Amino acid sequence: xxxxxxxxxxxxxxxxxxxxVSRLTAQDAPAKKVQASLARVFGDGALADTxxxxxxxxxxxxxxxxxxxxxxxxxxxGKDQPITFLVAVDPGDHLKDVDILVYREPYGGEVAYxxxxxxxxxxxxxxxxxxxxxxxxxxxxxxxxxxxxxxxRKAVADLTAWHAAGKLQ
Amino acid sequence: xxxxxxxxxxALALVPLAQLxxxxxxxxxxIGGYGEVHYSNSTGPDTPGLVNVKRFVIYxxxxxxxxxxxxxxxxxxxxxxxxxxxxxxxxxxxAYLDYRFSNAxxxxxxxxxxxxxxxxxxxxxxxxxxxxxxxxxxxVIPTTWRDIGVGAVGQIPGVNGLSYRVFLVNGxxxxxxxxxxxxxxxxxxxxxxxxxxxxxxxxxxYAQAGLKVGGSFWYxxxxxxxxxxxxxxxxxxxxxxxxxxxxxxxxxMLRAVAGTIEVYDADKINAVYGQGVGRRIAGGYVEGGYxxxxxxAPKSSQRLNAxxxxxxxxxxAKAAAGTPDDAALARRITTFGLTYKPLWNVAFKADYxxxxxxxxxxxxxxxxxxVGYQF
Numbered sequence: 001x002x003x004x005x006x007x008x009x010x011x012x013x014x015x016x017x018x019x020x021v022s023r024l025t026a027q028d029a030p031a032k033k034v035q036a037s038l039a040r041v042f043g044d045g046a047l048a049d050t051x052x053x054x055x056x057x058x059x060x061x062x063x064x065x066x067x068x069x070x071x072x073x074x075x076x077x078g079k080d081q082p083i084t085f086l087v088a089v090d091p092g093d094h095l096k097d098v099d100i101l102v103y104r105e106p107y108g109g110e111v112a113y114x115x116x117x118x119x120x121x122x123x124x125x126x127x128x129x130x131x132x133x134x135x136x137x138x139x140x141x142x143x144x145x146x147x148x149x150x151x152x153r154k155a156v157a158d159l160t161a162w163h164a165a166g167k168l169q
Numbered sequence: 170x171x172x173x174x175x176x177x178x179x180a181l182a183l184v185p186l187a188q189l190x191x192x193x194x195x196x197x198x199x200i201g202g203y204g205e206v207h208y209s210n211s212t213g214p215d216t217p218g219l220v221n222v223k224r225f226v227i228y229x230x231x232x233x234x235x236x237x238x239x240x241x242x243x244x245x246x247x248x249x250x251x252x253x254x255x256x257x258x259x260x261x262x263x264a265y266l267d268y269r270f271s272n273a274x275x276x277x278x279x280x281x282x283x284x285x286x287x288x289x290x291x292x293x294x295x296x297x298x299x300x301x302x303x304x305x306x307x308x309v310i311p312t313t314w315r316d317i318g319v320g321a322v323g324q325i326p327g328v329n330g331l332s333y334r335v336f337l338v339n340g341x342x343x344x345x346x347x348x349x350x351x352x353x354x355x356x357x358x359x360x361x362x363x364x365x366x367x368x369x370x371x372x373x374x375y376a377q378a379g380l381k382v383g384g385s386f387w388y389x390x391x392x393x394x395x396x397x398x399x400x401x402x403x404x405x406x407x408x409x410x411x412x413x414x415x416x417x418x419x420x421x422m423l424r425a426v427a428g429t430i431e432v433y434d435a436d437k438i439n440a441v442y443g444q445g446v447g448r449r450i451a452g453g454y455v456e457g458g459y460x461x462x463x464x465x466a467p468k469s470s471q472r473l474n475a476x477x478x479x480x481x482x483x484x485x486a487k488a489a490a491g492t493p494d495d496a497a498l499a500r501r502i503t504t505f506g507l508t509y510k511p512l513w514n515v516a517f518k519a520d521y522x523x524x525x526x527x528x529x530x531x532x533x534x535x536x537x538x539x540v541g542y543q544f
Contacts, residue, residue: 079199080201115329116377130470
């Protein structure tokens with residue numbers, strides 16, 4: 001009886017600890033999703049290596065020694081869950097595409113639709129990228145639309161600044 | 170004794186976890202909310218202006234892991250409830266678990282929102298023009314409509330922009346149906362709700378940047394095994410069919426909802442309860458708006474929406490057999506006003522309503538001011 005109770009108690013402790021550890025790592029995008037996204041944005045055969053800029057990983061994308069561009073994978077909070085997205089730019093700092101890698105919220109998943117994401121293509125850090133201006137909203141997805149737009153603007157600004165400072169070598 | 174010591178050890182093991190989740194760097198626990206404060210003044214000699222904290226809602230969400238999440242809203246209406254006084258409500262507005270298997274399939278269980286019309290699911294005050302929700306979304310679609318059930322939501326694979334939600338939920342009770350507000354008080358809102366009449370509700374929606382159109386339904390019995398109405402699961406059935414559209418191209422906004430509610434055994438329901446509920450409840454509204462700052466201050470990211478909305482509905486679009494048709498229930502409400510949004514999630518509102526009906530009695534005008542927020 002006593003042994004059985006021990007077993008139950010320590011199982012409980014173990015479960016709580018391990019479940020907590022798994023929670024800490026829950027927001028990463030699976031590597032194969034990132035790969036698939038890069039292949040979609042840059043075309044087949046695109047290879048990425050990681051450059052560290054101020055401890056943040058930036059993906060440098062090449063095919064047969066020619067530079068295709070750069071990408072970052074980031075999280076932004078929607079209403080209550082992180083939205084994991086990828087922003088890719090070409091070597092001239094023009095936004096190639098935005099990709100929603102993991103969407104976890106009950107509402108607002110429309111930000112993953114191509115009709116919404118394609119509004120960002122060709123933008124640069126000089127463009128406003130503001131909801132209601134050059135980015136149209138989607139009714140019922142207001143929170144996600146606003147948070148992803150702000151986060152994409154920040155990502156493009158970062159990549160452009162790092163590129164200009166020569167940090168993406 | 171030994172057991173107490175061990176329980177103590179478990180408790181100690183839990184302490185650091187509790188602290189971690191309270192700080193919650195990873196954002197697993199989320200507190201949010203929305204609220205609205207209203208001032209309204211009807212025309213007439215005996216109608217002083219009223220101020221009210223219409224809604225104060227606290228949202229709590231928790232991610233158990235990457236796929237299982239909890240979403241809940243606890244609502245306080247009219248600031249407080251007090252014994253022996255009317256008004257005021259403390260209510261759980263939503264409390265459901267989502268289990269996300271893929272983009273095409275999330276299992277949803279708990280107290281959830283039937284996906285009917287626009288306002289029922291998206292009712293945060295900055296999301297709509299006008300101090301009060303459209304009257305159609307009170308007297309016809311009984312917002313905030315919530316019931317307990319289980320179902321699925323997701324994107325329909327292969328068609329970019331198409332999504333669905335479908336649920337099995339507890340049913341309405343015919344006991345609450347009225348001539349003025351149709352099925353509104355037939356909602357059980359998850360309070361020890363009878364499951365005598367399981368009901369189905371769902372929606373298909375197509376969305377693009379700036380555009381969303383949807384169609385939704387509800388079907389289920391309302392008899393609740395009451396003598397005279399029937400004991401079958403689908404006795405005294407009610408069918409709701411609604412269509413809605415939203416268009417937003419930056420400065421221009423347009424939205425519309427229209428549909429019908431069929432109360433097939435309205436005559437039997439009225440024979441039992443005598444409330445004169447309509448055999449058919451039908452109508453809709455259309456609203457157009459324009460962001461004046463689009464040309465007054467094109468550089469500004471704030472908004473000042475001028476809007477006008479026209480509600481047209483009749484809760485006795487077809488009166489039940491044996492019930493006289495009350496023309497005063499055929500309502501026409503014109504609302505025009507301004508919504509100032511310094512941020513997308515804060516709104517200051519002012520509007521004026523002209524309330525009219527087919528009988529031409531009890532016509533009314535209402536001035537309303539309000540503030541609303543969400544976070």
